[in-house]
Amino acid sequence: MASRPWSSRARRALLASLVTASVALPVSGAARPAAVPAPAPAALAPLGTAESSVLEARYAAGREEIRAARDMAARHGDRRRAAALTAMAGPGRTFLMFDGRDGGRSAEVFGDLSRAGRIAVLVPGAGVDLDHYWRLRRDADALLDELGSGSAVIAWLGYRTPATLGPSSLTAGRAGEAAPRLRAFVRELGGAVPAARVSLLCHSYGSVVCARAASGLEVADVVLYGSPGTGAGSAAGLRTRATVRAGLGGDDWIALVPHTALPLPFVTVGFGADPTAPEFGAEVFDAGDAGHSDYLRPGSVSLRSIAGIVAGTAGTRHG
Structure with a gap:
């Protein structure tokens, strides 16, 4: 009897090939760049409520964490990351949490x-x-x-x-x-x-x-x-x-x-x-x-x- 398309054996063989390729083949641009240092963020209190005043305080804390990470990236010489973080800390951006590590x-x-x-x-x-x-x-x-x-x-x-x-x-x-x-x-x-x-x-x-x-x-x-x-x-x-x-x-x-x-x-x-x-x-x-x-x-x-x-x-x- 003719085998069915995408039989269990074929699926397993293809998946095994994908695993091998992912480990063995160099893929341009797929590797992550070297880690950019960033400070450990401060511990956050539970949000509790989404009242405007509570959210604004949380957003302000997020901006401070982003700016601290930006400054460390700049000192590290990564101008691209520093520029991206400057934009993330800009007016109107609102983060409930941030960790640059x-x-x-x-x-x-x-x-x-x-x-x-x-x-x-x-x-x-x-x-x-x-x-x-x-x-x-x-x-x-x-x-x-x-x-x-x-x-x-x-x-x-x-x-x-x-x-x-x-x-x-x-x-x-x-x-x-x-x-x-x-x-x-x-x-x-x-x-x-x-x-x-x-x-x-x-x-x-x-x-x-x-x-x-x-x-x-x-x-x-x-x-x-x-x-x-x-x-x-x-x-x-x-x-x-x-x-x-x-x-x-x-x-x-x-x-x-x-x-x-x-x-x-x-x-x-x-x-x-x-x-x-x-x-x-x-x-x-x-x-x-x-x-x-x-x-x-x-x-x-x-x-x-x-x-x-x-x-x-x-x-x-x-x-």
Whole structure:
């Protein structure tokens, strides 16, 4: 009998090849630059409430941390990082937290959090750090513009993302480190803005992070897009009361990655089931022709779909 396309054996072989290539092949631009030194941030008191005066104090603390990191980068001779941090500390930029060490950690607010009835938390995937933060900021800006007044978007760069092409992007190690931090952040946010409708928007490897963090979180939606898988076999496996939604753009190369998990000594490579597959059980939204990095492109079908989910007005179809 003829073998079926993408048999289990073929998937495993391709995934093993991807692992080998990610370790053995030099990829121009994929390696992270040498670490730029930054000071350890001061400990933050819990947000407590999202009243304007409390938020302003938190934002002021964030600006001070960014300026301290900028000054250290300048002394180190990294003018590019110093210039980027100068812009981040500029008027109108609002950060709930910032840590310039080890690629950078931050949570930037777009919109008026104190008045927001709906909040989207963007969780990025591989390759996003302070030197590539513009991608996350671009997406947050576009989503806020689509949502309009009464909304806030938080760009959560709360973990050390894996390199885009490398072994760390094929295993759940970084997601395991990130999940407790995301869970703590969302719970703090929920306590500060208890009446707001919160959605987790999880791009690419960020969907692995969200899957590990989702259990017990009081969020309305967990939205997985451009996902390589989650490490769970089904939406029920995320153990969340939130509505799990998934989308895959027609021009997204992630569709070519085999959705399987390959157990190796001490680690499992790959993330298993495709969240847009019918058997996964997520509610599938229309992502149009989105490529891997442009789900929140202004004017796109995918942006309209995701904004509708955040607003609570989305129509969905089952995969």
